Amino acid sequence: MSVDFGLRGKVAVVTGGGSRAPGIGNGRAAAALLAEAGAHVVVVDSAPENMTATEDLIAERGGSCLAVTADVTDPDACADVVRQAWDAFGRVDVLVNNVGVAGPPGTVVDVDLDAWDRCVRLNVSSMVLMSRAAIPRMRLGGGGSIINMSSAVGLTGGHPGVAYPTTKAAVIGLTRTMAAHHGPEAIRVNAIAPGYVYTPMVHSQGVDDDAREQRRLAAPLAVEGTGWDVGDAVLFLAGPRSRWITGVVLPVDAGLTATLGAGSAPSVTSRT
Numbered sequence: 001m002s003v004d005f006g007l008r009g010k011v012a013v014v015t016g017g018g019s020r021a022p023g024i025g026n027g028r029a030a031a032a033l034l035a036e037a038g039a040h041v042v043v044v045d046s047a048p049e050n051m052t053a054t055e056d057l058i059a060e061r062g063g064s065c066l067a068v069t070a071d072v073t074d075p076d077a078c079a080d081v082v083r084q085a086w087d088a089f090g091r092v093d094v095l096v097n098n099v100g101v102a103g104p105p106g107t108v109v110d111v112d113l114d115a116w117d118r119c120v121r122l123n124v125s126s127m128v129l130m131s132r133a134a135i136p137r138m139r140l141g142g143g144g145s146i147i148n149m150s151s152a153v154g155l156t157g158g159h160p161g162v163a164y165p166t167t168k169a170a171v172i173g174l175t176r177t178m179a180a181h182h183g184p185e186a187i188r189v190n191a192i193a194p195g196y197v198y199t200p201m202v203h204s205q206g207v208d209d210d211a212r213e214q215r216r217l218a219a220p221l222a223v224e225g226t227g228w229d230v231g232d233a234v235l236f237l238a239g240p241r242s243r244w245i246t247g248v249v250l251p252v253d254a255g256l257t258a259t260l261g262a263g264s265a266p267s268v269t270s271r272t
């Protein structure tokens, strides 16, 4: 018996629903799983060619989707995405703000400031713009669920570039604040913080087999994560099975962030 996620007939918008290379990205997996659960999925990507494999995957799994080419850093384009979703399906229930980039290298001393601004716009402002367009339509439908893609490094820091973890931490602040603002109108807002997931984004950054193995072994479960692991978390947070959950940050990381506590420092209780 298949699990009912309560998403049949609902409308889900997934930004960055393509993948920049063959394989299963977080957005692609989320879009496919939402469609499989019966949602009408609006796949959004700035690169139309990146969406083709997502559309094929959804069709293979018996779902259907509407692919919309749009740059989610552009307020008018975001409004147009939501308008197209509304025109096609008459409602907007779920928004997955998945677009995010690795950002420029550098510390605060030497990061390129234009690239920093661009990273903030892509990783944080895009979520504001898409939510701003979608929330009025969610209100008309009596509520909704927004899922913002953060990262484990948004919780921990510890990344060579200042831009990526800073923007991913901002996503957490945005998520909690939005949850408080929009809870009274039955709009839930949660974040997912993936760990070392092996996706086309990671592959295209040149992570070789050795680095891939180190990433796998870094987390307690020592199992390599895929876009499907992130997509399953999206599926749970999207529908009524998580109806009492809002404002949380869900690490999907094989326990990676659980290892970053006091570490090997002597515990206080051992001295008493």
Ligand SMILES: NC(=O)c1ccc[n+]([C@@H]2O[C@H](COP(=O)([O-])OP(=O)(O)OC[C@H]3O[C@@H](n4cnc5c(N)ncnc54)[C@H](O)[C@@H]3O)[C@@H](O)[C@H]2O)c1
Pocket: 015, 016, 017, 018, 019, 020, 021, 024, 025, 026, 027, 028, 044, 045, 046, 047, 050, 070, 071, 072, 073, 098, 099, 100, 101, 102, 122, 149, 150, 151, 152, 193, 194, 195, 196, 197, 198, 199, 200, 201, 202, 227
């Ligand atoms: N892979 C990991 O290990 C990992 C870890 C933590 C968090 N994440 C997060 O997951 C998210 C993305 O994952 P993915 O695997 O789907 O990435 P991906 O690179 O496979 O796909 C992202 C898609 O977003 C599209 N895109 C980029 N800029 C856009 C814009 N301005 N407007 C519309 N679309 C745009 C790209 O064309 C691409 O198709 C990001 O937020 C990323 O930070 C990934």
